[in-house]
Amino acid sequence: MSEGSEVRDEAAHREKMARIKAAKDRLYASKTKEKGLLIVHTGTGKGKSTAAWGLAMRCLGHGLKLGVVQFVKGRREPGERKFLERFPELVTIKVMGEGFTWETQDRERDIAAARAAFEEAKRMMQAPELHMVILDELNIVLRYDYLPLDEVLEALATKRPDLHVVVTGRNAKPELIEAADLVTEMRLVKHPFREGVKGQLGVEF
């Protein structure tokens, strides 16, 4: 490339970046409302709960308090829970007592466990000190009809207005998506399970 074309190239780049910056500045300036958000992470891909733990980390970094209800207890001791339990002054965590469905094989017991967890979630959603409440895998519970959808929607609609609530799990109900402010679908593009690779420490759990 000749020196002249490099100079033109640089100038074109600077001009383009200046346009982008101006557009971004205008965009951010127009966003002024604060609001407690209802955030939903759904889809069949990875990262739904994981992104909720990332939000938790963000809150903890700012010294903000959170509540966590895990509606599904897996087979393994997850790193995120071990970690969150180290901050009892900032994190209130409630784990639904038993495994889930295909583990417990007992619908009545699962419904009772879901109910107990949800009652705790409702308390958290009114607690004045919390910045965020994460309802991990609530979508699974709703999908199995272990909690009445109307009651859950009502509790979300009447949450403390400035509280952020994050709901995770595949197959989010359309009514929940309708009620939400921010919805992300995690879409599976490629998964190592297909090649016989197992779920690994620090990645899957």
Next chain:
Amino acid sequence: MSEGSEVRDEAAHREKMARIKAAKDRLYASKTKEKGLLIVHTGTGKGKSTAAWGLAMRCLGHGLKLGVVQFVKGRREPGERKFLERFPELVTIKVMGEGFTWETQDRERDIAAARAAFEEAKRMMQAPELHMVILDELNIVLRYDYLPLDEVLEALATKRPDLHVVVTGRNAKPELIEAADLVTEMRLVKHPFREGVKGQLGVEF
């Protein structure tokens, strides 16, 4: 519902759950390989970096060490960085020195900053003590051609074999997706920006 139909309902549920459990048990038993994964979070939705911080939390929960290179430094002090910096014995973190592109308006300086950050990333990808390396927003750097794609792919292909590497950012290059083990696309379903709500503490940063 009569008592008889409730009993049949329960039996049908138990049978279904037993089938699911058996299928899950078979599936997990067939997955035996351990492998350092190349994980990519891309797409235009939220949660790409956030899910990487969730993976970081998972590692920290298990006491595993990580390396983090942030290729884009935003306007604000992000909670996740404030937080990760509290664990210097577990987390090595490198932030690309300047803002980025539309902030700096200086292509040459951005390229030099990307190069310095990438050299650090290459060192991390060989470090024997790390369980995971997060290359946050590397896709953006590749998209602007601030680093040669071939060199990046080569560094990823020759990483320590049992190391997990997470690459985030929209517009992941097809060659990177091809090379990856686990790829998730975060798809925007609904965003509160549309209603004039601004990026908020503990959610957006």
